[in-house]
Amino acid sequence: MCGIAGIAYLNKDRKVTRHELKSMTDTIVHRGPDDEGFFIDNNVGLGFRRLSIIDIQTGTQPMSNENETVWVIMNGEIYNFLDLRKELINKGHSFKSHSDTEVLVHLYEELGSSFVTRLRGMFAIALYDKTNKKLLLARDRIGIKPLFYALNGSSIIFSSELKEILKVLDKKPEINQQAVMDYFTYGYTLGEKTIFGGIKKLPHANYLELDINTFKIHFNKYWALAAEPDYSKSESDWIEIINEKLSETVKMHMISDVPLGAFLSGGVDSSSVVAKMAKLSAKPIETFSIGFKENKFNELDFAMKVSRVYQTNHHEMILEPASVDIIDALINMYDEPVADDSSLPTYFVSKFTRECVTVALSGDGGDELFAGYGQYEKIKHLTDFHRYIPNAMMPVFRIANQFLPNYMFGKGYLYYLSKNPSQLGAYFTIFKDYEIQSLFEKEFLARLKPYSPVESKMDIFNSYGSNDLVTGNELLDINSYLVEDILTKVDRASMANSLEVRVPILDHEFVELAFKIPAAIKLKNSEGKYIFKKALESILPKDILYREKHGFSVPLTKWFNGELNTYIKDELLNNNGILYEYLKPDYITKIIEDHSRAKRDFSKQIWTLLFFHLWYKKWCNSAL
Secondary structure, eight states: OEEEEEEEESSTTSOOOHHHHHHHHGGGGGGOBSEEEEEEETTEEEEEEEOOOSSTTTOOSSEEOTTSOEEEEEEEEETTHHHHHHHHHHTTOOOSSOOTTHHHHHHHHHHGGGGGGGOOEEEEEEEEETTTTEEEEEEOSSOOSOOEEEEOSSEEEEESSHHHHHHHOSSOOOBOHHHHHHHHHHSSOOTTBOSBTTEEEOOTTEEEEEETTTOOEEEEEOOOOOOOOOTTSOHHHHHHHHHHHHHHHHHHHTOOSSOEEEEOOSSHHHHHHHHHHHHHOSSOOEEEEEEESSGGGOOHHHHHHHHHHHTOEEEEEEEOGGGGGGHHHHHHHHSSOOOOTTHHHHHHHHHHHHTTOSEEEOOTTHHHHTTOSHHHHHHHHHHHHHTTSOGGGHHHHHHHHHHSOTTSTTHHHHHHHTSOGGGGGGGOOSSOHHHHHHHBOHHHHHHHTTOOHHHHHHHHHHHTOOSSHHHHHHHHHIIIIIIIIIHHHHHHHHHTTTOEEEOGGGOHHHHHHHTTSOGGGTSBTTBTTHHHHHHHTTTSOHHHHTSOOOOSOOOHHHHHHTTTHHHHHHHHSOTTOGGGGTBOHHHHHHHHHHHHTTSSOOHHHHHHHHHHHHHHHHHTOSOO
């Protein structure tokens, strides 16, 4: 795992300097503390920071082909590189290393830009074709690894993290106000946007090609996930297929030349990965868990049970409210606001894990692939309810929702009943649309018209839609929440601690398999992950598989009413608070007071406000 950076200028007389590249890579030493490397060809430059995982001795980047006409840098891992290497050697290519990265230059020589379709792994790649003066940037199918770029008519700057680009921009970028609205709606920015105007994310499963001579750019989507349910197989068939494929992907993800372990929450997904690892390993697996004093959020007993079954070397850590002190470090990690409070335990479990190993496998992705989130059952229930009521009732539910106080039971349910059931997935938000109207100053909202984050998410849903609502919302989550929130959180938290985290459940072939499984046996009799759990019954205890789902969440409700109550009031109710330049202070005060009086749990909203407030104070120090 590594960090990459690069610059290309249209003006051939403007040479990229090592100083420019190094100023970028120096900001991400945490992503690659073991080594650095640079390549400059006049107006094109590549920079690299290395965390040594595979081929420690000779895997230094940037890496080239034999005659140094193709150069590449990569952040990630190619899990099928050994098969590709054999194939390329048989075609006459010679290798000077045993690195997975070197496969890329030779595969490019064989296939051109379409070489990315042969890769099985997580990656962000920058490849420079010196002969044809072409720059190619590519990102893996699921979006496990990040890649940012800033492009204008005369230059392109790209990087693994936003802070690298900010380091070399000629002037400070403006805040993207649509991204601000995305953040307060969903907790992250949608699509290719970032919080900074002029800086974008390369969408997952895409590569861009830039002609250095003309600066013409082409975007190419090389993979799209589709639901293609296979109704010919029985449940027992699927159980066998899932087990076989999961074993294969876990085995691939265990390739490493450095110590390797696994996150173990005690939930279904992480436990399944640990169980498969243990069966494939000749020695005990190192496993790592985070817990809390609050029993409702503490899963350490479940993690320990899995550890005992598979005799892992298990390590535990308890988080206290003081852990919120790390929020300043989180702001530096993320560069832009992400309102997922599980970033706290993710950071600490990464830091804790890195003390023992350099690579950890995680169970991320199981909920999206097998309908594990509670919202899928809610969508199914609400859709069924809508079948028995006329559409004319929807405005009635909307009016009733508007008149109920925020803290009244049933207000949220009425809100969802007032929406089109086929679009419900877009309405699971942090601040609902009527709350957004109360939260923001009218001038800010007026500037954003007619932009709507909910409508943007509906566009994503429609582009990946399905006749089955559960499947459609799984696809929506994979292409928005998973990539922009979950995978972003894990990448930044782990790489801040120089830890590589791998996600075998999100191997694209396993993902494709999951979307061949009919939705009716993913969510069956109100049991999410039904067929996945059935497949795991032979390797995991039933009280692990069929217990109440917790999620990797933090007891903020109690913390904000207890040890951190004064802290949030000092930060958010300050009359000089920068939030009040465009948010309404009375509404923020009401949220905190209602939470303190236990009228309703507003901990998610308070965390969202707090993180943005502290991020904005750190990075901007000026009004939007």
